[in-house]
Amino acid sequence: MRRLFPFLCLLLLFAGKVQAADLLSSIVEVQARIPGDARTAESLGSARTGSGMVIAEGRAVLTVGYVILEADAVTLRTADGRQVPGEIMAYDHETGFGLVRPMRDLGVPALELGDSSQLKERDRVLIAGHGGSAAAQPALVTSRRTFAGYWEYLLENAIFTSPPYENFAGAALIDQGGRLVGVGSLIVGDAVPGLGVPGNMFIPVEALLPILEPLMETGRSPQPPRPWLGLQLDEERGRLFVRRVSPDSPADLAGLKRDDLVLGIGGTPTATLADFYRALWRAGEPGSIATIQVLDGLTARPVEVRTGNRYRYLKLNRTY
Incomplete structure (x- = not known):
């Protein structure tokens, strides 16, 4: 019965609209x-x-x-x-x-791509990974909001769902019309803001359609690359701490190190990851100088970082 449950839910969710097996x-x-x-x-x-x-x-x-x-x-x-x-x-x-x-x-x-911009809280969806009906699970959309990741990543209008789906990496988020509306990225502990409800974060396909x-x-988006630091930050109670510095990255070459407390960038105080990234990306293109304020004792110390291009740092094009 346990194996049949996701399949039965799927049939109820998409009754009369799509062939579940296909x-x-x-x-x-x-x-x-x-x-x-x-x-x-x-x-x-x-x-x-x-x-x-x-x-x-x-x-x-x-x-x-x-x-x-x-x-x-x-x-x-x-x-x-x-x-x-x-x-x-x-x-x-x-x-x-x-x-x-x-x-x-x-x-x-x-799969047909759907209009993820129409997806809203409490909408019923299906999460499915590879493996057929046994890998399908019904869920609810719990939130649409900005997501900031510690790896210099900012996603507007991310889709949050619950209950959590374990094999989330690349999983499909499917709407009630059988269309693909999101791609699985993470498991999170705050699918409902402020309530500690576990779930998943999905990248909405509305971000894919223009590119x-x-x-x-x-192989590339027409959008210009953003300036990159190689800095991973943790956001804790309105403060940003360096979690990791990528070896040989611009941040590494500038002398930033783990556990540094970051106060701001370019004269702009930043208390959240989203604030920090937006200020960084306003600073210019890759190769521009970003001045980061770091707490040194009781005073702020400016650190000048010549930003880089993430795509040149990574070892890409392996299978092209």
Whole structure:
């Protein structure tokens, strides 16, 4: 009965609108191999697995970017066990999406992209990873709000859901019309702000639609890259602490270190990650100087950092 439960919920959710088996077959497993010398091998691992959704008439598989970041080999596996090699089409840090091109026909239908901007609190949705009906779970949208990640990442209008879905990396968020409206990114402890309700954060496909064709054609968004520091920050009670400094990054070269207390940037006090990132990205393009105020004893000490380009720092294009 436990195995049938997600499938029964799915049928109730999409009754009369889509064929459940076809919908779930569009979700494949994404296996990525990352070389040991990759910048993200230590933090994210050298063997990564997630889910991905077949889109664009079968020409691409959409997943969360960190699954395939710096990979030199990608394999796609369908629910019936068919394995097809893939090559990385695109990685877009600003949104968090990744695209893989199947090297052969996967033999499954493509998912239709929905309008995630219409998704609101209390809407019923389905979360599904690779693995068919056993990997499907009904959920509710609990919040739409800005999400700031410690890895210099800011996502507007992120989708939060509950209850939590364990295999969230690249999982599909599907609306009541059977359309893809989000891609799984994280498990969180605050799916409902201020209440400590666990759940997941999904990247809305509304962030993908304006850049999908350029990503598929060139591997890059048409938006200019943002200045990058290589600084991971924790936000704690209105203060920002350095969590980690990426080796050989602009922040590392400028002398910033773990546990530094960051007060602001460019003369602007910053109490939240979102405030800090917005002030940083207003400072200019990669190569510009960002002046970061760090607490040194009882006074603020300015640290000048020549910002960099994240895409040049990472070891990309392994499978192009």
